[in-house]
Amino acid sequence: MLFALNYEHHYMKAVKTLGQFIIEKQADFPYAKGELSRLLRDVGIAAKIVNRAVNQACLIDIVGDAGTMNVQGETQKLLDVYANEQFISALKSGGECCMIISEENEEHIHIDSAIAKDAKYIVAIDPLDGSTNIDVNVTVGTIFSVYRRKTIETKASLEDVFQQGTHQVAAGYIIYGSSTMLVYTTGKGVNGFTLDPSIGEFCLSHPNMMMPEDGAVYSINEGNLGCFQQGVKLFITYCQETDQASHRPFASRYTGSMVADIHRNLIKGGIFIYPSSADNPNGKLRLLYECNPMAFIIEQAGGIASNGHIRILDIQVNDIHQRSPIFIGSVNMVNKALSML
Ligand code: AHG
Ligand code: MN
Ligand code: MN
Numbered sequence: 001m002l003f004a005l006n007y008e009h010h011y012m013k014a015v016k017t018l019g020q021f022i023i024e025k026q027a028d029f030p031y032a033k034g035e036l037s038r039l040l041r042d043v044g045i046a047a048k049i050v051n052r053a054v055n056q057a058c059l060i061d062i063v064g065d066a067g068t069m070n071v072q073g074e075t076q077k078l079l080d081v082y083a084n085e086q087f088i089s090a091l092k093s094g095g096e097c098c099m100i101i102s103e104e105n106e107e108h109i110h111i112d113s114a115i116a117k118d119a120k121y122i123v124a125i126d127p128l129d130g131s132t133n134i135d136v137n138v139t140v141g142t143i144f145s146v147y148r149r150k151t152i153e154t155k156a157s158l159e160d161v162f163q164q165g166t167h168q169v170a171a172g173y174i175i176y177g178s179s180t181m182l183v184y185t186t187g188k189g190v191n192g193f194t195l196d197p198s199i200g201e202f203c204l205s206h207p208n209m210m211m212p213e214d215g216a217v218y219s220i221n222e223g224n225l226g227c228f229q230q231g232v233k234l235f236i237t238y239c240q241e242t243d244q245a246s247h248r249p250f251a252s253r254y255t256g257s258m259v260a261d262i263h264r265n266l267i268k269g270g271i272f273i274y275p276s277s278a279d280n281p282n283g284k285l286r287l288l289y290e291c292n293p294m295a296f297i298i299e300q301a302g303g304i305a306s307n308g309h310i311r312i313l314d315i316q317v318n319d320i321h322q323r324s325p326i327f328i329g330s331v332n333m334v335n336k337a338l339s340m341l
Pocket of ligand 3: 080103126127129
C-alpha cells in the first residue's frame with residue numbers, strides 16, 4: 001500500500017529526463033550549438049546499453065575474463081571489453097567526438113569519419129570501473145572526462161589532453177548500483193539522474209548535489225597498510241581513535257569500485273584515499289579517466305582533491321595512462337589527512 005502510494009506520488013510529479021535537462025541548460029549558453037549536449041546524450045545511450053549487460057550478467061555470458069590484458073598489465077574482463085566497445089561506438093556514431101582515450105586502449109583513438117570532421121571534443125574514459133566486482137554482483141561504474149580540442153584547424157593530438165585537469169569542460173560517472181545513476185558536471189554544479197528502467201530514461205533525482213564538509217567514513221584499501229607512508233598510517237589511526245566530539249571512530253567502507261566509494265562519500269560525507277606505496281610511488285589510479293574527472297565533480301560539489309602535495313586538477317599530464325595518488329572528499333577530512341602527511 002505504502003509502496004503504491006509513493007510510486008504514484010513519484011509519477012504525479014513532473015519527470016525531467018536527462019535529455020530535457022540538457023536542453024534546458026543549453027539555454028544558459030546563448031552561443032552554444034548543442035554539441036556538448038549531444039556528446040552527453042551519446043554517453044547516456046552507451047550507459048543504458050552497458051547497464052542492460054550489467055543487469056543480465058551471467059544470463060548473457062558477459063561475466064569472467066576476456067583472456068587478454070590491457071596496457072597496464074591488468075586482466076581484462078569480458079565486460080571491460082564490451083563496455084569499451086559500446087562507449088567508443090556511441091561516441092563514433094554521435095559525431096561530436098574527435099579523439100578517445102580509454103583505459104582499455106594503449107594508444108589514443110582518432111575518429112576520422114565524415115560526421116566527426118568538425119568535432120570539437122575529446123573524451124577520456126574508464127569504461128568499466130571496479131572490474132573485479134563484476135563477477136560477484138557488486139556495484140561497478142563508468143567514469144568520463146571531456147576536453148575541448150585547442151585548435152579546430154589541425155587534427156586533434158595528445159597536446160589537447162596534455163594539460164591540467166582544470167581544462168576539462170565536463171566530467172561524470174555512471175554508477176551501476178542497486179539503481180543506476182548518471183552524475184555529471186559541466187562546471188556549474190553537479191546533477192544526478194536515476195535510470196527509470198520502465199521508461200528507459202535517466203530522470204533528474206539529485207539536483208545540485210553538494211558534499212558535506214565533514215564526514216564519518218574513510219575509504220582506503222587497508223590491506224596495503226604496511227606499504228603506506230607514515231602520514232597515511234597516522235591518518236588511519238586518527239580515523240580509528242575514539243572521540244565523541246568528532247564522531248570517531250569513523251566507519252571504514254571500501255568496495256574496490258572507486259565510483260561506488262566516491263558516490264557514497266559525495267552523498268554522506270567522507271574521504272577516499274588511494275595513496276602511493278613503496279612499490280607504486282604514483283599510486284594506482286589514472287589521472288585522465290579516474291582522478292581528474294572525479295576531482296572535477298567533487299570540487300564542483302564543494303569537496304577537494306589532492307595528490308598529497310598539490311590539487312589534482314593542477315597536475316600537468318604527460319602520459320595518457322599517467323597515475324597519481326589521490327586524497328579526495330569532504331573538505332575538512334581531506335585537509336586533516338593532508339596535515340598529517
Ligand atoms: P578498474 O576496475 O577500472 O581497473 O579500477 C579499479 C580501481 C578503482 O575503482 C578501485 O578503487 C581500485 O582500483 C581498487 O584497487 P585495489 O584493489 O588495489 O584496492
Ligand atoms: Mn577504474
Ligand atoms: Mn576500468
